[in-house]
Amino acid sequence: MLGIVPASPHLLDQPTLAGRFVGLEPLRPDHLDELVAAATIDRSTYRYTWVPADRDGMAAYVDDLLAQRSAGSALPFAQRRLDDGRLVGCTRYMNIVRWAGRPAPDEVEIGGTWLAADAQRSAVNTEAKLLLMTHAFDEWGVHRVALCTDARNTRSRAAIERIGATFEGVLRSHRASYVAGEEGQARDSAMFSVVRADWPTVRSALQQRLAPTDG
Numbered sequence: 001m002l003g004i005v006p007a008s009p010h011l012l013d014q015p016t017l018a019g020r021f022v023g024l025e026p027l028r029p030d031h032l033d034e035l036v037a038a039a040t041i042d043r044s045t046y047r048y049t050w051v052p053a054d055r056d057g058m059a060a061y062v063d064d065l066l067a068q069r070s071a072g073s074a075l076p077f078a079q080r081r082l083d084d085g086r087l088v089g090c091t092r093y094m095n096i097v098r099w100a101g102r103p104a105p106d107e108v109e110i111g112g113t114w115l116a117a118d119a120q121r122s123a124v125n126t127e128a129k130l131l132l133m134t135h136a137f138d139e140w141g142v143h144r145v146a147l148c149t150d151a152r153n154t155r156s157r158a159a160i161e162r163i164g165a166t167f168e169g170v171l172r173s174h175r176a177s178y179v180a181g182e183e184g185q186a187r188d189s190a191m192f193s194v195v196r197a198d199w200p201t202v203r204s205a206l207q208q209r210l211a212p213t214d215g
Helices: 029-039 055-071 123-140 154-162 199-210
Strands: 022-026 074-081 087-097 107-115 144-150 166-176 186-195
Touching: 022 123, 029 055, 029 074, 029 087, 055 074, 055 087, 074 107, 074 123, 087 123, 107 123, 123 144, 123 199, 144 154, 144 166, 154 186, 186 199
Parallel strands: 107 144
Antiparallel strands: 022 074, 074 087, 087 107, 144 186, 166 186
């Protein structure tokens, strides 16, 4: 069961989550070189996503995420593919919101997700989302898990829809764009969610997608 760090009511203990295909490890500085290796296999799908391309950039990225964890605003994970033991990307809980007067979150966003080219469109992403949503709904008791992406990112939108999230609309000029040449500009974000009433159906569908097939 997740507890609260005594130093602050806003800092959450971070779990290690593991399934059959992927393990989600709390991000650490010593993940750096493995993340650089994962991020440089093939960068053709990273147009809309912040994925550093070299060691210095990745070091700054990891430092920033660890600072967010210390501030209580995010819980970042490294994603380890279990069949070969390789780190294949990152994901995180972010925009952790409390409004019901309890220490656990009432709403979280799953975001900042990227995967190495050879781990994309595999069971890794599906199971990672299942693990993160299971912890959010069943341990924290959240009311809502949000997911969002650059509105132009049709690949990411399709992936979010495949996990069973509901499209809620587009927020204009919502966040910073990560597209090269658009530094300092705002992007429109496609917004999705899974709410508590949706969760049993979404969980069942994800578990079915991950179930072993005969033969």
